[in-house]
Amino acid sequence: MTWNGFQRRFQMVRDNKLFEMFVITVIIFSSLMIGIRTYQLDPLYESILLTLDYAVTLFFLIEIMIRMAAEDRLLNFFKKGWNVFDFVIVVVSLIPMDSTEYALIARMLRLFRVMRLISFIPELRVLVTALITALPRMGYVALLMFIIFYLYAVIGNLLFSQINPNLWGDLGISLLTLFRVATFEDWTDVMYETMAVYSLSWMYYISFIFFSAFVFLNMMIGIVVDVLAEEHKKMEAEKMGLTLEEHESFEKRVQDEMQSLHTKLDQLMAMQSDKK
Template sequence: MLSRGGLRVVVDAPWFNKVITAVILVNAVTLGAETSPELLASYGDALHVVDRLALAAFVVELLLRFGAYGKSFFRDPWNWFDTVVVVITLLPAATGAFSVLRALRVLRVLRLVSVVPSMRRVVSALLTALPGMASITALLALVLYVSAVIATKLFGTVAPEYFGDLGDSLFTLFQVMTGEAWSEVARQVMEEKPFAWIFFVGYLVVTSFTVLNLFIAVAVTAMQSQMTEEHAEHDREEMAATMEILAEVRRLRADVEALRGKAQV
């Protein structure tokens, strides 16, 4: 029976993380294969066995990590994420309204986010950027609403299928903002109102080229800040290790001087 320290050495070992990553990838392939009726008919039993083995591996992994870290296991939000995902997939398969629980097994693939450090950094950066993104989302919603009201009043009679009421205008302008077939909408309106291009071009410049790019800017800034913090933390750890080595060297020098003094006496 391994001690807590021994378990910690095992779960923190690079090979352990690689094994879990491999299990997640294999499970992702089997879950995708189960969506094919042909593969399910031919290899259904084998796919089911692999799925059960993968789930058992995830349960064992969580138990090992909990045994290694004890109560501190739940101090890491990623451990909570892994636990919730595995618990959801442990729920018995049901029928009817609860048959969706079986489909939720694919959530196990999301554990790659917690296993792969680079993915964890990206998700952490996105979570850090949420407050800034919320402000940009509010600004985008305000621009969309104002533009929809204007478009309904200007183009409601010209293109009622697109701008007949506020709801239609909101949906149409959201589609225009994504760049999906916006020229078709604009050209249909311009047949009756030739200067309508001014509205559409101005709206695209404000939303697609300005506001939406702010999302990218906020996300990139958050990732850069996180990388800077990680580098600073790494530098602090290296500095602490260096200071510890220097302190040890000073202690050794003092011991050598003391031994020399005794030898001279």
Template structure:
């Protein structure tokens, strides 16, 4: 009887955590929690401060209840903490229990409550997809960033050598020159920098033109291309997992069936 009751309870919580209304309620609470964090940055009257503290503990209680629902609704309890998002959510909620008062832990408590906004990523599948794609793209992005750093370093050395006497504040050494080049790459009043050097070196526009073409156009487009490609791959993997979970044939299975049909057709033609 106890096992039957536990099974019914698990099925109920499983349906509850998969319910769109429940998910929207949790998202609304997260957004309200973020607004509460912002409200506490203002000078509030003592009455409102007390109300916000009560609401803050209420939000923490709701988050704890939501984690409990997700845990009980998990068909295999040991698989719950194999999911990194479940571990992240649990840690955020548990540390949120730290009381906010005048103790030394008050700052940590406030910071953790700010990070509760990140739970939006674990709740909304589209945000999870974006983050997973970004993490998977990091190795490839690392090589692009390394190449960009090399270009920055070369151009900074050239700029510091030629333009240090023109404007020591912008080109005094290689580190300052790299900051100036970052300003140029982001188009932050870069023409003022160029015109200052052109007064001494009229052909210095070639320096800025080639640097912008390499960084602002070529490398940034490479970064966008890598992220978009990884995002498309992540969507394909999710579609394949969804099709497998729903019992639908995947693309590889369809291709295998097509190959089998082609082989059968060839055999029939050879028999004839």
């Protein structure tokens, strides 16, 4: 059989849904083995788990080689970020766990095997891609949030440092206190303590919570939802074999046609009503 024949078979295996489900099952099983090893086990069970780990590592190595061989060109495999992600995880998991020098590192690196679920489940890929894409926009919101935190921390230090130095003694401690207030961790105790001296200090806390918990949090959520919608459109476009622009143009044409049909239907109904 020629190489092209082998390649077609590798492609059939790679695209087989049962094969994908089996790989996902092995990934979950591998992650469970790492969790089991956190308990004190009998040496017999330890040796069994070590043997199973070698078997899983060998399976992942064969699986990644099948996916690489299924590509028309090997370089095409590394053009996709998720393929590179899987390749790196498989390579680093080749570090033997029975080596006393690298046992801890090998066990920690094997934890990242569960991350391979992301590359096999499209919905998880969309979520992670949306999160990474949203990070630059979220960075500006985080910068604005830091400015507000900084201003309120300095004001808190000036007003309340004499009341409780443990909470407002300097800028760093004041920032930690504000983080406590923003996460609603017993923030009323902090407020009532300062209200005993400054009766209107509740305005300080309420305004800060308004900015941190309502404004900035909703801005973060809005950015993530917006990017997530864009990523879903890209995924649908890929399934249809279109670019994002072509998919948006297709959706617009469908919406225009539906609107035109509704208009014609309304006109026909109006004509029938006039005849009656």
